Structure formats: structure tokens, C-alpha cells
Amino acid sequence: MPSVLITGSADGLGQLAAQKLIEEGHEVVLHARNNRRAEDALTANPNAKSVLTGDLNNLAEVKELAAQVNNLSPFDAIIHNAGVYDAESEVITNVNVLAPFILTSLIDPPRRLIYLSSGMHRGGKVDFDKLRSKQISYSDSKLYINLLTKASARQWPRTLVNEVDPGWVPTKMGGKNATGDLDKGYETQSWLATSEDAKATKSGGYWYHQQQQEPHVDSLSEDFQKQFIRICEELTQVKWSLAG
DSSP states (O other): OOEEEESSOSSHHHHHHHHHHHHTTOEEEEEESSHHHHHHHHHHOTTSSEEEEOOTTSHHHHHHHHHHHHHHOOOSEEEEOOOOSSSOHHHHIIIIIIHHHHHHHHSOOOSEEEEEOOGGGGGOOOOHHHHHTTOOOHHHHHHHHHHHHHHHHHHOTTSEEEEEOOOSOSSTTTOTTOOSOHHHHHHHHHHHHHOOOGGGGOSSEEEETTEEEOOOGGGGOHHHHHHHHHHHHHHHTOOTTOOO
């Protein structure tokens, strides 16, 4: 059965996706930001294979996390689920943008890569000066994840690379008043990670509730994708596509 790594799987959508995949018989490795949260992750999903730790706001720890993952590689799928919403701009930049960039660059490419975007990316703006100064909004960060998804799909044509908009769902991040379908929010991730359905074996898509949609037009710009990658390299001191 496929092996899957899920970042940010101590709670929320990551925890639920892990639970579903484990119930289906898949081998799942969890991730949490510290040892206490790692215990929470294993308590929620005791049948997971293991749990890795690394604070995604600390870029040195992100690089160490990538090395841990490579020691367990190869994975069939990696779900870049971790993210923050109500946080300072620098934290949003590090966790939502630079950490996925580092992990994507340093980890041996899996068969499938899934990134968590958001419908809020449509309110984001590509402003590379603000990205350099780490003064971006949550919406901006998810637009940059779209750029990372498209760049990754071009970089690794043999890897199925997709992104998911889970909707506004009632998790800790979404809040109790969220009106979205929680099951659909995590089921699309797990479906893209493991399904042999013809729709799930395409690359470069933006998905909402297992339906492909068109993302913000700026995410389709190869020029923006290349500029984004260069800036991430500058900010992280990690070369794009060292993996593999």
C-alpha cells in the first residue's frame, strides 16, 4: 500500500486525512512542530508508522526535517498540509511558503505531491518586494503556494503534483462557525494521494471537493513562477530542485 507523509497532522485536516488513510490500510508518517504536539498526533492516530518533528517557522529545523524524511524515503505521496492563518506576516511567510519550498527542494521527489491552498488565494497579490521582506498576507501566501505547485509540476513531470482548496471548514484554523463540508475538505487530499481514478492521476490541477477548478490567473504565469523560485532561493539559501 502507498506510504504517505502529512505535514501538520497533529490536528485539523491533516489529522483527519491521516486517519482516513490509515483506516484504508496505507502507511502514514505524521508530522508535528514539537515533541508535545507529536504526542498529540500519535494519540489521535496511534496506528501511524511514526511521527517526525520540526518547527516550520524555524528554517533550520525545516532543513533538518527534510533530512529526516529522506532517511525514510521514498514516499509514494507527500501532503503539504501544514499552515497558519492568524499569525504575524513573517510566520505566515515561513510556515506557509518557505517551509514547503524547502521541503519540496530537499526531499526526494515522491510519486505524488499535494499542497494545501485556499479559496482565499483569489484575494492574494503577487508582490515580490513584500515577499522578500516577509510582509505578506495569508491570501498572498496561498497564491504563492499555487505558484509553487505549478513550478513543481513543470520541474517533475513524472510526479503528480496538485493543490487542494479544502473550503472554509470547522477546524481550529477555520473556526466553529465555518460552513464548509469538513469531510470533503480532507477527503480530496487523501484521494489525490492514493487514488488510481483517472481524474486523480493528472498533474498540475487545482481541486475543490474532487472537482478541478481554475486558480488565480497569476499562478499560471511561468515568469511569476520563476521569479518566485529565485526569491525563495535567496530567502532560504536552498537551491531549487536539489532533490533527486
